[in-house]
Amino acid sequence: MKLPVWFESIIQHRLDDVSARTIRHPEISKLHKEEYAAFQKLFSDMDIVNKPEFSEWEDKHHYKQALENEYLYRQGMKDGVQLVYAVLEMMLHDEQEQEE
Template identity: 75%
Template sequence: MKHPTWFERVMQHRLDDVSARIIRQPEISTLREEEHLVFQRLFSGMDLANKPEFSDWEDKHHHKQALENEYLYWQGMKDGVQLAYTVLEMMLHDEKEQEE
């Protein structure tokens, strides 16, 4: 079953909104700044062989990505539960109206 275009637009808008809020999370902002500094140090000398800075940058990068994904996952779960509750409530309301 294909979703209606309006529904896809609403879901995309919600994802964009949640992503924008996640980016502004203090914990993620701090990680982004740390990652950026380590990345600059990594490429400042351009001799990448055996540089511990690369491991440091890679760790920060993966940690930041994991945290962003975790926030997206939990917000998606909350939104999904809220959507399911609203749809169920609407269905129950429609049933009551039909019984009357």
């Protein structure tokens, strides 16, 4: 079943909104700054793989990514539950109208 264009547009808009809020989330923003500083320190020397700074940057990067993914997943679950609730409520309302 293909989703209507208007519905895909709403979902895309919601995804853009949640992604923007994720980037501005205080904890994620702090981690992004720490990751960026570690990244800058990492590339101050070309022999990066054997340096402890590489491990530091890699740890911060993976932690930040995991936190962003967790936030997006939780928000997606909340949005999904709200969507299911709204659709079920509309279906119940339609059924009640048909019975009258």
